[in-house]
Amino acid sequence: MSRLLPLNFDLSGKVAFVSGAASGIGEATAQAFGQAGAWVAVSDINEDGGLRTVHTIQNAGGEAIFFKCDVANPKSIENTMGDIVKNMGRIDFAFNNAGIEGESQSVVDCTEENWQRTMDINLRGVWLCMKHQIPIMLKNESGAIVNCSSIAGLGGFVNMPAYVASKHGVIGLTKTAALELATKNIRINSICPGVIQTPMIDRLVHGDSNELKRLVQMEPMARVGRPEEIASAVLWLCSDHSSFVTGHSLVVDGGCKAN
Numbered sequence: 001m002s003r004l005l006p007l008n009f010d011l012s013g014k015v016a017f018v019s020g021a022a023s024g025i026g027e028a029t030a031q032a033f034g035q036a037g038a039w040v041a042v043s044d045i046n047e048d049g050g051l052r053t054v055h056t057i058q059n060a061g062g063e064a065i066f067f068k069c070d071v072a073n074p075k076s077i078e079n080t081m082g083d084i085v086k087n088m089g090r091i092d093f094a095f096n097n098a099g100i101e102g103e104s105q106s107v108v109d110c111t112e113e114n115w116q117r118t119m120d121i122n123l124r125g126v127w128l129c130m131k132h133q134i135p136i137m138l139k140n141e142s143g144a145i146v147n148c149s150s151i152a153g154l155g156g157f158v159n160m161p162a163y164v165a166s167k168h169g170v171i172g173l174t175k176t177a178a179l180e181l182a183t184k185n186i187r188i189n190s191i192c193p194g195v196i197q198t199p200m201i202d203r204l205v206h207g208d209s210n211e212l213k214r215l216v217q218m219e220p221m222a223r224v225g226r227p228e229e230i231a232s233a234v235l236w237l238c239s240d241h242s243s244f245v246t247g248h249s250l251v252v253d254g255g256c257k258a259n
Ligand code: NAP
Pocket: 019, 020, 021, 022, 023, 024, 025, 026, 043, 044, 045, 046, 049, 069, 070, 071, 072, 097, 098, 099, 100, 101, 121, 148, 149, 150, 151, 192, 193, 194, 195, 196, 197, 198, 199, 200, 201
């Protein structure tokens, strides 16, 4: 199990959905939900990794089921949300986290395929997850959704046009959904992680320690973040401790965007 911060949230009796829960930030957040007593719907395209997360939660005394879902596939999302309701009866919290970095290509060189795949997973996937989660939450007249954006949703990054556009889109989409649901006891926020040590970052730096150093230099705290540090913020946004927070983009980046 990844190193978890002590969490004081009591989410027992609640059902939490996490996409991209086989790895990195999603894995740590699924574990944190389990630690807080929620039933966890662990979802990912990667079945082996997703089942690993389920076993980790169960071994720690929590409850979890794996739901295979490809967020690039609208039918897969619809079926998954239906299956969760069949198995668990409700969805109280959703962390729409699955995302890809896409290919590193300039605005000029970006292929339509790279653009489309990145948008389909990072932006359309988040919209379609909410499209099916909100009616389920409306039936229970409560819920909280956190969508995963990035500091790349707040500014440009060279050679990542599709990723940056998708993450800006997540913030606008989240604000719109939050306004639509504001009087319905459903809060919808986004989270903007800085550089977090996950397989995505390993892929981005290609094992090049100089590249990693360059990323660390972006961080005023002179270190990268840990997935559990994002998980804590997601659980806070889902918990009643943030009951007057909606439509917000919570930056968790070690001060990177303060520069
Ligand atoms: P990660 O370790 O690569 O985890 C992403 C997970 O999502 C993987 O298990 C991946 O499966 C899964 N996934 C990919 N495509 C999917 C699809 N179509 N349907 C369902 N699941 C899919 O990445 P991470 O760093 O934890 O990133 C999680 C989120 O945080 C992403 O939205 C990312 O943009 C955002 N974020 C990350 C950072 C960072 O520094 N790490 C910073 C800001 C924002 P496979 O491994 O099989 O592809």
